[in-house]
Amino acid sequence: MGFFSADLESMVELYQRETAELMEEFNTRQVKATRENRFSEQDINAVFRVVHTIKSSAAMMGLSNISDCSHRMEDLFLLFRDRPERSLGREDRVFELMDLFADYVEKENERMSSRDFQPQSAEAVLTAIQKEIDFFSGKESAAPGREAPSGRERPERPLKTESGEAPVTEPGPGPDETVWKVTLRANCQMENVRAFMLVRQIGEFCDKITTEPSNLEAPNSAEYISRNGLLLRLRSRREEEALQKLLSSPYVARVEEIGSKSGTEKPESETGADGLRGTEEEDDAAERQNKFSMVSWDRVTRLQNITGELITSNTILGASIKNLARDERLENEFQTMERQFRELEKLVMSLSMTPVSSVAPRYYRLIRDIAARENKKIRLEIIGEDIEADRNLLDTLAKPLIHLLRNAADHGIEAPEIRAAAGKDVVGLITLKFENLTDHLRVTVADDGAGMDKSLLLQKASARGILTKDASQYTEDEILNLAFLPGMSTNEKVNQYSGRGVGMDVARSVVGALGGSVSVRSAPGRGSTIIMEMPVSMTSAECIRFMVGAYTCLIPIRCVTRIYSFDEVKGYIQSIDGRMWLQADAMLPILDLFRLYGEKRTAQSRLIVIHDVKGSAALLSGPVAGQQTAVGKPFPSLIGRDYRARTGMIGCAVTETGGLGMMLNADWLIQALGKEIAEDGK
């Protein structure tokens, strides 16, 4: 058996989820306070509430380390809650402690899922927080009339009174108060823990809430609740919602409103008496529960995959219907179905979407850590926090992002005195930007630091023997790309670009595996920018379908400007240094897809003018076969990033005819063309 007893095991997931939610609140408060460089009263209260709740729920799970840490943190914030001005001038230290605390609690929270989980020591966290508490008591103990704060002498809070272990019967409801009697399902076990969770869950709807028994942590409270039920005495303007929430709990058999008297005087029937009535109400509760439901990520992913398949099948079906004799009813019906599929897709996609802001705190924390350690002044600005992205994707990106941000802070941003000497703002700026480009996500990490030293990069690559041609023949882009090669950094500790290699290598392999690309820009003295772009999976895109010899290709319609018949515009095609250019509004280079894919050019060739962030070009292709909704699927990992970049193919999609088509990426094609043109010049 693991750390948790069988009783508690079923609660672990609930505890983890709740703690994760609480820590999100904790982190958000910290980010806000960091930004304003002060703690508002609301921040202090919120942090206090969070740590208080974690303290209790951890204690019930037997996680005494977490509970102790939270208790200590609670003591610290109690000092601030009593007198917010105490926090003035101590913010940085408190931020650090919050980092330390969050780090510990979150790591434990993750580790808990493992079967052989054993709590890790929290000594370091405890000592650090205690030191800060001592700072205040040392400073203030001399002052008369002020109570030295400690865990035992705090104001009365809901949920826990200090009146000993026996459940206490309190008088009837006061003005505006409602008293509910909650009966838990028979044999649900750990009644006090369930009760505690319920109070947690409806807390947000209540201005005030107390329980009876008042001390849910008391050892005999479980038995008491199972015998007598749980009394909730609350003042709330959102009673209806609180009630809904209670009824949605799988452990609640029923909730009764109790008149003006304390419910303990009402004798409650013993087990079994609530038989029939209970079941009916359980059904009712189950119905209400539908309003909110927790679903595992695995199921969401499966649901998304099936939806993708459905849309693909529907596209194929649509093509077949077009070939049938006209039937208006069938067509109308099909159109309705198609619309519904769109809706379904949107809905299903939204299930796994989460705003970037949910992952932002760890990045702020990382930069703050490094700044403190390296004695630098760094401001991290995250742009696009409200953008929603697939949760799995955001998790996958965390690894490269941590590397890249660390690089930017460690090696990009200079020490304050160097920045001052260079006439720069002493506070370095790192920007982390998320952009949603419909079927792509672009993530940019930019710093205004020293930039990469190209001659050093060349020198190093040369020393490692990884140059493939003479150093003088390397273009600026090619030199910067050397930084992506593994091991371009492992030796020296501190110079402007050491460490870069690791991060970029990781970024490239992670983003490459996602079917995306990474590029870098850097200017000496002005900083570096790393741009990662990856397809957002499973969204469908309207595509033009065309042939290149035997190959079927698809390109998103949003990238297509115009389609010309090659023969009709022949007169506007010029050959410069052996390369064809189309003279349209501007001179457009032509990428010959026949040549790129090793096919013979066919009659009825087309020029498809495409555009994307990196420019425009014309693709020389075979005939256009149609337009269709395509659900992009990534290539198998065997088809590596070099192949993808070389061919401009980002993945596949099932075509209307049931075969596979190659999804082309306009940006990559334009880049591949740029490379060809650069080689033409040589």
Added chain:
Amino acid sequence: MENNRDKSRLLLVTRQGQSRYAFSAENVVEVITSPAITPLPGQPDYLRGLISYKGRVVPVLSLRALRGLDADADEPICVMIRMDDLLLALTVDSAESLMEDNGRRVEYDESLLNGKFIKLDCAIPGDPVILVLNLKKVYQAVESHFNS
């Protein structure tokens, strides 16, 4: 070569001209015939293209071509193989039988096989001898070749 590792494992034996190749049946998801394979531009001989299989895009390798033999011959049988998260299709001439690994071994020199991608787990005596492929190693060899 690993000997007598797991005597009770099941092997899928395929016939390939004069030779017999086998691999652990545990990895075999399904055997399908004549799937619609979409070729890729510039693909090497051993890669016959991609197929869409249960919503995933899966690469199709030719056992013939992996052995360095004429790749144009039709191999109608397609064995779907799963290794951890990886899905892979392997085309063969015919699937012969399922047999229990009897634990008997015979020394076999890999280099006799004319193909740099054929990696063996072991060889089981028989007529002809049954060559048990190490699919993981085969895939690794293919992957590093394709991406170099």
